[in-house]
Amino acid sequence: MSKKISALTELDVDDVLDSDFFAIVNNGQTKKVTKESFISSGLQAIKDFYTYDFFHDDNIQVTSDAYEEIGRLTTPSRSAGTYTVTNSMLYSYDNTNRSAFFRFSLDGGVNWTEIRKEPKDNADKLPESYTTTIVTTGAKIFDIIIQAKTEDVTDALTVYKLDIMLEKKK
Numbered sequence: 001m002s003k004k005i006s007a008l009t010e011l012d013v014d015d016v017l018d019s020d021f022f023a024i025v026n027n028g029q030t031k032k033v034t035k036e037s038f039i040s041s042g043l044q045a046i047k048d049f050y051t052y053d054f055f056h057d058d059n060i061q062v063t064s065d066a067y068e069e070i071g072r073l074t075t076p077s078r079s080a081g082t083y084t085v086t087n088s089m090l091y092s093y094d095n096t097n098r099s100a101f102f103r104f105s106l107d108g109g110v111n112w113t114e115i116r117k118e119p120k121d122n123a124d125k126l127p128e129s130y131t132t133t134i135v136t137t138g139a140k141i142f143d144i145i146i147q148a149k150t151e152d153v154t155d156a157l158t159v160y161k162l163d164i165m166l167e168k169k170k
Contacts, residue, residue, distance in 0.1 A: 051078055051168035053142070060148075062157040067103060067147040073164040074108075075142040082169045083136070087146055088129040090160045093119045098151035104130055108143035125160065133169075142166055 055073040062068060071087070085106060093100040096119055103114040119126060134142075144164055150157050 051081075051083075051166075053166040055144075055162075055164040057162045058160065060159040060162060062148045062150060062159065063153060063155070065150055065153050067101070067149045069145060070148045070159055071146040071162045071164050073142065073144045073166060075166060077139045077141050078136070078168065080136050080138050080140075083134045083142070084131060084167050084169055085134060085142075085144060085165070086129065086131040086167075087144070087162070087164045088127065089146075089162045090125055090127055092123070092125050092158050092160070093117070093150070093155065094157075095150075095152070095155045096120060098155055100155075100157045101149045101151070102128060103147050105145040105147075106132070106134065106142070109145055 053073055053075045055071055057071055060070045062070065087104060089102075091100065099116045099118040101114065101116050103112045105112050113130070115128065115130070117126065117128065144166065146162065146164065148157060148159065
């Protein structure tokens, strides 16, 4: 009995239901494996492939004119691959003549990307989003930091919602 299973790569599987062993043909090479080891390694492969990490916080108040951390996502070691990092927030700033400042680090604070926004109306709730791709060739611990500050200590910045997401794409 021969069955064909489609997944990320095409596999030919012989006698899957009737035997403790079966052959896998992948990229022209045949390997004899037990059902148990196939299921175990398959589950690990799925776990490695579909990695998703998330940070969320609500109602963060910032009144300092020096950067302060408002969110951080630090992961356990993740396998090599292509990852998408997205952060998004909804905020308001109470001064239309000065700016709110945000900065993002993907490497634990070594390098920063800074964004400066001046609202046109202090009642506005403004969205801010930043997405980038990271390709790793080996295991990696991700340390993603978001910081914020006001232009003046008399100003108030309110971050209503803050999300940081890390998702493995391949």
